[in-house]
Amino acid sequence: MASTEKASPRDRLLDAAARLSYRGGVSVGIEALCREAGVSKRSMYQLFDSKDTMLAASLERSIPWYDAQLAHPDPGNATPRERILHVFERIAQASLDADYHGCPYLAVLVELKDPEHPASRVARGVKESLGARFRRDAEQGGARDPELLARQLLLVFDGASARAGAGVERLDDGLAALTATALLDAAGMR
Amino acid sequence: MASTEKASPRDRLLDAAARLSYRGGVSVGIEALCREAGVSKRSMYQLFDSKDTMLAASLERSIPWYDAQLAHPDPGNATPRERILHVFERIAQASLDADYHGCPYLAVLVELKDPEHPASRVARGVKESLGARFRRDAEQGGARDPELLARQLLLVFDGASARAGAGVERLDDGLAALTATALLDAAGMR
DNA sequence: GAGAATGGAAACCGATCGGTGTATACCGTG
DNA sequence: CACGGTATACACCGATCGGTTTCCATTCTC
Structure with a gap:
């Protein structure tokens, strides 16, 4: 059922980035981000070019x-x-x-x-x-x-x-x- | 002569901390601070307990x-x-x-x-x-x-x-x- | 001039940084 | 079943983090 299926890795990453960078500043580590999002570092680097662009995408999404x-x-x-x-x-x-x-x-x-x-x-x-x-x-x-x-x-x-x-x-x-x-x-x- | 003698290491460190942290944020590295101040890392750690207290002292001084x-x-x-x-x-x-x-x-x-x-x-x-x-x-x-x-x-x-x-x-x-x-x-x- | 104290240069510590390489497991589609 | 894409786990890279330690030269005191 659609209501229980998990969000895409991309969305989970963007949400985690918004949450953690808001609480702890933009200097949050990528490893912490990926851990929070439940996404491997490898996956995040083929979804985003760099931490900077992901941070920008995260702000954009919100x-x-x-x-x-x-x-x-x-x-x-x-x-x-x-x-x-x-x-x-x-x-x-x-x-x-x-x-x-x-x-x-x-x-x-x-x-x-x-x-x-x-x-x-x-x-x-x-x-x-x-x-x-x-x-x-x-x-x-x-x-x-x-x-x-x-x-x-x-x-x-x-x-x-x-x-x-x-x-x-x-x-x-x-x-x-x-x-x-x-x-x-x-x-x-x- | 008093007019040309350099400022104390302590003052040079506090000035450097104020300058660099204002330009680049509080995440400046200690090595960069000491380099800018012309003071060895060892000397700074016997003048201040930690980077945090030095940052506080720097703000206080200004x-x-x-x-x-x-x-x-x-x-x-x-x-x-x-x-x-x-x-x-x-x-x-x-x-x-x-x-x-x-x-x-x-x-x-x-x-x-x-x-x-x-x-x-x-x-x-x-x-x-x-x-x-x-x-x-x-x-x-x-x-x-x-x-x-x-x-x-x-x-x-x-x-x-x-x-x-x-x-x-x-x-x-x-x-x-x-x-x-x-x-x-x-x-x-x- | 001997001895102690000071302070500087730099190696070193474990941890973390942003980012990659590699090998493997899962997936839906032919 | 074989396939290609996507995901994972995990080691690894060089660099830097805050902080400590070692060694040596200088300086000050007696």
């Missing part, structure tokens, strides 16, 4: 899930302001998880300081797409300067997730959404 | 310099608002440097995901002290909720430096100070 995490449950009936604030309520909620370590894409960008690294390119794309989402909502909400507001919201988003992930800040009192609200108001967004 | 970087040149004659905004103007200015990689303390917290690591403790202390500075200025400026405002400013500070360091945002148009200004205004700070 994008749809990540986008869904931040998306408003009923985007059609929500106002642009609600859609934006929902993002910040979601990271506050996610930060309650015991093993929350902040935005995985920002973490990758910080850890691999090389912007040419394949995984860095993927992470940068995610950030750009979130910025585009903010900008679109800002436009629809009638913000004075949608581009500026989107960039400000990204500062707050990354600051909040990085700080919460590092354990130097708590978001459960709505700090992030509160800060975003102040910026939305200042931008004249309805 | 605190006065870092604080001075962010401090207003004339704190006595500046308003609290000016002192706060100066911090954000400074990171915008620093981000113009070709090898700017964001706040080193936040980077360490993100890279070593272990909050018990000696270097993480130092980094956390730096963040707390910056928060205290913001809170003090917020109080003096008559902010409605100084504690909240300080936390909001920290979000923007870490978000801005992390994003600029990762190369996904530019601060040279004053984005960070502009965002801080909006929050200061929203907090009713004069």
